Amino acid sequence: MSLELSAVTGFISCVGPDAWGTLRGLAWYGAQMPEGVACLFVVDDLEGSKQAADVMRRVAAKRWPRLRVIVPGDTTSNTPGAFARRFADWKVFRPELERWVIDVSSATMPVREAVVAAARGDAAVTILACEADGSWWCHQRENEGVGMLACRVELPYAAGLDQGLISDILEPFSQGVAEVRWRDSRAPLALDAAAVARMVTAGVANNWNWRLMVETATGAPYTKGEYDLKDFLATTLFAMGIKNVRLNVALAWSGSKEEPLIIDVIACYKGRIFIFDCQAADARESEHPARVADMARKVFGAVGATGVVLRPSRWATGAERALATLTPAAVVFDADACRQLFSRLGELFGIEVPQELRETERTALRFGGRKLPVMSAASDAQRVGAAVTVDERIFDVWRGALTADASTNWPWRAVRVTPDRWFVQGRVMQGGSTEELRRRLVSRLSAERVNAEVRFFELSGNRRYWHAILTVPGDPQAFPRWLRKWEKVPLIV
Structure with a gap:
């Protein structure tokens, strides 16, 4: 009614x-x-x-x-x-x-x-x-x-709150605490979903060079200054139907000499305020004094804002994930979440994701698996590492091939990457958690008196393979000799 x-x-x-x-x-x-x-x-x-x-x-x-x-x-x-x-x-x-x-x-x-x-x-x-x-x-x-x-x-x-400038809402709630410098902010580049999809596809090909991406999407030179991750996010929100979006909104604190707080992206949709903090791989994590954090919390808490931290170049820590789980107003988009950026934004705002963006998310954003970041330029080391394919044999990079068995039905494979570091990958024969499989590998090495320490262990995304990095000090020939004994036998059983 x-x-x-x-x-x-x-x-x-x-x-x-x-x-x-x-x-x-x-x-x-x-x-x-x-x-x-x-x-x-x-x-x-x-x-x-x-x-x-x-x-x-x-x-x-x-x-x-x-x-x-x-x-x-x-x-x-x-x-x-x-x-x-x-x-x-x-x-x-x-x-x-x-x-x-x-x-x-x-x-x-x-x-x-x-x-x-x-x-x-x-x-x-x-x-x-x-x-x-x-x-x-x-x-x-x-x-x-x-x-x-x-x-x-x-x-x-919500229509009464969504229409008009966000500053009309933010300024009264900031009265006596901060001044909203609205003139320093800017509107997003208005593109449709198809243009955003072209931008993402171009980003995969040119290692997320934002200027080339936007020029590829629009078919014209970009002459409006810098274009980076926060600009892309604002453009994406606009393309998904969220029109009340603004970038670089500064809060200058009243009666304080602290530097103004810059809100990367702020949006108002269905009567709710969303604040985004974006950091690329080459940007330092911003650090604000406790006084600034308290003042910002006072302003954002008064408007019931939802805060979203966008970190496409790294994975969220356990503490960050716990905070996002326990606090509905806090959301973390890490490297994994950014591979599903459009779906996650759709869930956050409760809107349908355009078909062009869904298809791009399914294809372009899956490029490279977890080897290469998305929405963030990969380093030279990451790009070289993603291009390396370990041979289907036991192979010693340091000294050359040690075996010529080219069978593809391998239970494991290993490669020496430094004089005392080995990368080992194997098939998961019996299921278990990451910690359980790691414990089995450590127990196997200890039982056979192999002088090796497991420094890193993980399961692949489909949980069919395990990857480990081992430190193997001492005689460089000892570990290859042990490996040859078990060429046809799984290392973790």
Whole structure:
């Protein structure tokens, strides 16, 4: 069901300490009635409610400049009588308003009691409330009697927040903490999904040279300055249908000499704020003092922002993955996630991924397996390593071939990469976890008194093969002699 508004409908918001949560109802009303009347009922003894009302007033002044927002200047107590008197005053001062919608999502229990009493006494009063699960409900008096009818409604409040500049929302919430330097920011390059797909395909071929990528996608020279990972992300979001996107938004801290915080990419979609931090392989991880982190947390927490860390050149640590798992507002896109970047962005925003991007993700972003990074230029060592194919025989790079068995039905293979380092790969004969298989290999080496230490161990993506790097000190011929004994036998059983 949809809740219809008219020119004679006023709006009352019972303001709580959470300005962002209370703003949703006002955004719904302001988007439909940009020249209407919105009254904010503020309880003085409810901590943070006055500050929240001031933020809402500032947002409304920027987003809906002709919306008349009324904020009482005198003291209001947290009692049913206080709301009843205030409501009566508003009806007297605004006699042209014949109907009222009252949002009690953030109201205290005494105020809710007064609102219910007003709705029972007047059929022109509609109660609006957002429940804990995010659903919206309206309550109205029955045509006859004093009973109340409840029905679920669909409020397109997100449209009121998505439209217009993100700074209209961010600046009021940053008041007294930071200044939003919107003029220093820029809009993304507007391309469609097919152009983004061409850009990714070109990036695989030219080792993620961003300028060449964008010139290949557009078919014209790029003359707008630098183009890098954050520009690509913003262009991708635009191509996926998220139009309210901005790059390089600076927050200059009030009363502090700390350097401004640069937000790489910020987007507003369906009434939610998303903040992206992007770092390529050759960029240093940004480090902010504790004071800056606290101030940023205050601003971003007030708008309920979701933070996304984009690190295509490395894998997330266990601590980072745990933080992202335990904190819904924190998301980490590491090297593995970036191979599914478009699907992950679709999940994050709850949108369909264009077919061109799905196909590119399935093909181009799978290039090189895990050997080469995506969205980040590979180093010379990575490119050489990806090009190396270990021979299907026991092969000693340092001294030349030690065996001529070219059979492809091998249970394992090994290569010496330095005088005391060996790379060994084998088939997984019996399943098990990575730690379990590593333990079996260590036990095998120890049982046969092989002087070798397992420095690295992993399973392939399909879990059919294991890879290990061994340190083998001492006689350089000892380990090859041991290997020859087991040419046809798996090393891990």
